[in-house]
């Protein structure tokens with residue numbers, strides 16, 4: 001039901017392939033590398049966000065994610081820092097929820113996604129915020145994303161609710177549309193700006 005089948009490395013994640021030791025790992029001051037995990041209810045558009053970011057594509061006719069899938073993408077920020085995102089796109093279906101800690105453990109960034117037309121998905125986002133506060137890395141950068149912003153006539157979660165949840169929990173907040181590409185690159189650029197920089201060596 002989503003973009004997952006369009007992802008080239010779909011479901012390539014194996015437990016042995018997971019590295020939990022790589023937090024926000026600055027390779028050097030100008031080349032950052034970070035493990036990013038996407039969490040959120042099934043169908044909110046996590047795979048579509050990744051596909052839009054990495055490939056510039058949107059596919060309305062593919063399948064749910066099974067387990068998780070992995071992709072990476074490097075961007076350049078305005079200050080000429082580059083950021084390599086190692087992206088774990090987790091499966092939102094309830095049956096996979098026990099796997100989530102394997103993916104968010106050791107992540108430097110967590111992107112929690114909900115669908116602005118679905119109050120249930122917003123509740124699930126609140127659950128993920130709590131879960132990460134309890135079990136994620138203490139210095140994790142967290143972003144809250146209200147996706148499907150193109151469906152404004154079907155909106156059921158006001159922008160203010162997203163802003164409030166994010167503010168209370170020290171998260172960055174943005175509304176996106178994987179369909180129209182609105183704010184997708186901005187989401188990753190803003191995360192990149194918020195990553196901890198290595199202390200300058202003396």
Ligand SMILES: Nc1nc2c(ncn2[C@@H]2O[C@H](COP(=O)(O)OP(=O)(O)OP(=O)(O)O)[C@@H](O)[C@H]2O)c(=O)[nH]1
Pocket residue numbers: 001002003004040041042043044045046047048049059060061063064065066090091092093147148149150151176177178179180
């Ligand atoms: N209108 C609209 N539809 C979207 C958008 N993003 C995703 N969708 C649709 O939402 C459905 C689910 O998208 P996915 O990316 O598979 O959702 P997911 O969160 O990865 O779902 P799981 O793999 O089950 O966790 C698909 O039918 C997409 O076409 C968006 O920004 N706007």
